Amino acid sequence: GQQVMQIPQYQHVQEGEDFTTYCNSSTTLSNIQWYKQRPGGHPVFLIQLVKSGEVKKQKRLTFQFGEAKKNSSLHITATQTTDVGTYFCAGPRNYGQNFVFGPGTRLSVLP
């Protein structure tokens, strides 16, 4: 079936270091979304990428959608303690009107 994978599963960084999480889909996606979930919280939408090769930035966060529209990445420059949480990518499921989520990457930032 359709799968979305993410690596790494966990990442521990020192505050100020950069962080990248990668998302790979078993199928071509029409778009990809990224969500952030703070510890004890609920997923919150960050961004949607639609075009092949698209790059979008939100302050210290840079999102990329691969040329083949099967992979994506999220890069955080100079992490801060406020970046702590789990980052999920999600794509539309091939059937039905719903999303398939990756397992997430949990980011810890040591002050």
Added chain:
Amino acid sequence: NAGVTQTPKFQVLKTGQSMTLQCAQDMNHNSMYWYRQDPGMGLRLIYYSASEGTTDKGEVPNGYNVSRLNKREFSLRLESAAPSQTSVYFCASSGGREAFFGQGTRLTVV
């Protein structure tokens, strides 16, 4: 603007008990979803409703039933709770783009 509201926030059930998780959204979204989240497993879709009056199974529907009561409300029922259903449950809604999540229900089945 409340967004997506779930009740209850916490619940402890004994094996075999039944309960209904309530979810309501005030964004006039057509699509609503129920996910469960287990450590290391991400978000797994239990059931979804693409519009009022329709429901469809997701990845892990066994042991659950749902009702799309109206456009606003989408409930999830556990008829006979099992320890394997211990999880955090999220309701979400979408107007065609991103999903908006409720605060979650932390359910423990003992």
